[in-house]
Amino acid sequence: MNYSYFHALQVMTAVQPEEISEAVTLMRSIDGPVLLEVKTNKGGRKDLGRPTRTPIQNKKDFMHFLAIDH
8 A cells, every 4th residue: 555655654453652653753754755554443432422623623633743843
């Protein structure tokens, strides 16, 4: 699954947030377009409510997170 990306990374069903954080750190050290694919399980928690933010707001938050130097 490598379309116009120089590199593609996969996180297979991450259990801990650190697993995604490590992949993002690695992704930042690679030159060129990089795809980060995070596989998730189907379904959701029983106590999970309806979304309160739009997909566009989520995208902006995620892009801001990536811009922050962690």
